[in-house]
Amino acid sequence: EVVLTQSPATLSLSPGERATLSCRASQSVNNYLAWYQQKPGQPPKLLIYDASNRATGIPARFSGSGSGTDFTLTISSLEPEDFAVYYCQQRVTWPPLSFGGGTKVEIK
Amino acid sequence: VQLVESGGGLVQPGGSLRLSCAASGFTFNIYMMNWVRHRPGKGLEWVSGIVMSGVSGPSTYYADSVKGRFTISRDDSKNSLYLQMSSLRAEDTATYYCAKSKVASSRDMVFDDWGQGTLVTVS
Numbered sequence: 001e002v003v004l005t006q007s008p009a010t011l012s013l014s015p016g017e018r019a020t021l022s023c024r025a026s027q028s029v030n031n032y033l034a035w036y037q038q039k040p041g042q043p044p045k046l047l048i049y050d051a052s053n054r055a056t057g058i059p060a061r062f063s064g065s066g067s068g069t070d071f072t073l074t075i076s077s078l079e080p081e082d083f084a085v086y087y088c089q090q091r092v093t094w095p096p097l098s099f100g101g102g103t104k105v106e107i108k
Numbered sequence: 109v110q111l112v113e114s115g116g117g118l119v120q121p122g123g124s125l126r127l128s129c130a131a132s133g134f135t136f137n138i139y140m141m142n143w144v145r146h147r148p149g150k151g152l153e154w155v156s157g158i159v160m161s162g163v164s165g166p167s168t169y170y171a172d173s174v175k176g177r178f179t180i181s182r183d184d185s186k187n188s189l190y191l192q193m194s195s196l197r198a199e200d201t202a203t204y205y206c207a208k209s210k211v212a213s214s215r216d217m218v219f220d221d222w223g224q225g226t227l228v229t230v231s
Binding site: 034036038042043044045046049050055056087089091094095096097098099100101102 | 142144146151152153154157169170171172205210216217218219220222223224225
């Protein structure tokens, strides 16, 4: 089973600041890594797939990078609607499909 | 695309429940469909997935935590996905989401559309 470790658990930032979220895999997942955003009371929303491809309708301020075991989600300038929990997910080895534990981006 | 879950509720430990997901707005029968849950205060957990495999029928997949207790199924004539849950435990308490795979005719495990979820409480 591939274990995904996200850091930090919580990121406290102000609107306009840059957010850098990390996801580390216990073994190589090549580039088969996705990022999702989830707000309270809402379903997850696909942001990035295959490490660096933005999903349809996702703003350019969201970008993904990395391959193998180390991945990064960057939000270049935080908008008020970006404060949420972010999850990474791998699909190279399943079942089980695995998600990271999440990073909460909160307003400082 | 619209995915609408139903069937959640309060159930006693050891009990059973059947979740449904009504799909519309896409060609349901060519996509892999999945259930993902979000337990209170926890992260996301993939539960199960199902994809049609031609003449051999559907292929089903389960997380170890639900294998042998949950059964996923689909009725392509009704554009519907199901999750039969039995021997329910307190740790199965969660919001259960129906999620559609992004790429048709594949075992693609990127989820580009999600329902609003249905809450299952085991207590």
